[in-house]
Amino acid sequence: MTVYQLFILPFVEYGFLRRALIACVALGLGSGPVGVLLMLRRMSLVGDAMSHAVLPGAAIGFLIAGGLSLPAMGLGGLVAGLSVALLSGLVSRSTPLREDASFASFYLTSLALGVLIVSLRGSNIDLLHVLFGTILAIDAKALYFIGAITSITVITLAVIYRPLVVECFDPGFLRAVAGQGSLYHFLFLFLVVLNLVAGFQALGTLMAVGLMMLPATVAQLWARSLPGMMLTAAATAAVSGYIGLIVSYHLGFASGPTIILTASVIYGCSLLIGPSAAMRRLLPRPHLTG
């Protein structure tokens, strides 16, 4: 088997693989930078909670549309995710509960509700599709949907970059000079939900967050500056998508999990050989004079 047959031919031959690849690249462009910011705000697990919170909305969309319909489920997921984000924010601002605690309670409620709704109507196969996604079934319409979300994400991030970074790094300062930090916080949570909704057709509600957080952790091991981290994360997500699709095609694995596992392998290698990684501790280099 030639290199061409191994790495390129599948994408030449099959449209669904091409669409899946483009979806991965687009998802990475949006989710990568969002994941980096999420991690720097020490909210890695909030991403996870949000991905569960999206489920009941998607399920209601699924019921109303009477099947797997991306617009209906996407809209439902968006509404559900945003409600959980807003409610958790409200609870943590008006009670002694911290934001992670209120997120945990809301997303568990949300997840249970979602599974219940899906099981009321659909078969187990449908539930599996919602939970784990069907990246090889992405059609042109779904691709536009993902592309639109990626564009909105990148443009919004570019516009609110400065206040968002200040809000992450020194919230007190932003409050003092600009008055309102929570506006940017909610805009950012909106982007998180939006990207999870984009990811769930491809990877399912449970694993959409994988393409957000794994590339972000990889980026933190390699890059020093924030823009560097964002670029690394987006590139890692795209590469994971490509390798994951190739591997799943040749070995007949399920695509979604293979993509996430590829990202995990990259994470593992980065842990060993990255510039701030374990290997560097084991092989100490002589210190400098000053």
Add this chain to the structure above:
Amino acid sequence: MSPSSIHLQDVTIAFDRHPAVHHLSGSFVPGSLTAIVGPNGAGKSTLLRALMNDLPLASGRIDRGHVMPTDIGYLPQAADIDRRFPITVGDVVLLGSWRQAGAFRAVSEGSVSEARRALSSVGLTGFEQRLIGTLSAGQFQRVLFARLLLQNAKLILLDEPFTAIDARTTHDLLQVVRRWHQDGRTVIAVLHDVEQVRAHFPQTLLLAREPVAWGPTATTMTSDYLMRARLMAERWDETAAICDVPDQSAA
């Protein structure tokens, strides 16, 4: 625009109804350099936050005169700053030009060179590209002072700026404070070092929840007053009755 004092009229700030600052009246004259001294829990940081308009008053009022919220530069005690955030020293200092650049406008060349000068004047020449994670605590405090320099604030509030900072850094940063004073800015600093206050701060407010003394440092920092401040009860009185001193600011 004529400079006007910051008047405090019978200010009480309470947490859970227990007063942290109790019936404080007085004024900070424009261009004054005041130290706020007092034991822990005396309401010093609380007072600064109230001056920032960051806390509601239980009674009384604060008249800031012509000082707008954006005219205030504030250095919190233990800023909730993420010191591992991947941001460069230069970018942190440039945040001081927020009033010009805001959230969305471009940062001007002038601000960039001003930031470079501010860094030089706190002794960090050439640190622009360093990440803040690589700085020591003292160096980071210098960066925050550089950011304050750039903010060009009329009213500067410093909450224990020299705690856990070595003598040389303290000396350098006190020079910055002196320069602000010479520029005619109003500076209010919470401090613990009595000798430092006597040497560098013309005005002192001695606070022990209630104001103990407020005026020229020589007349307020007497051993008599200091002893009285030290005797402040640290604990809240859970059975305290409602304070019924009439609210004089309403008159």
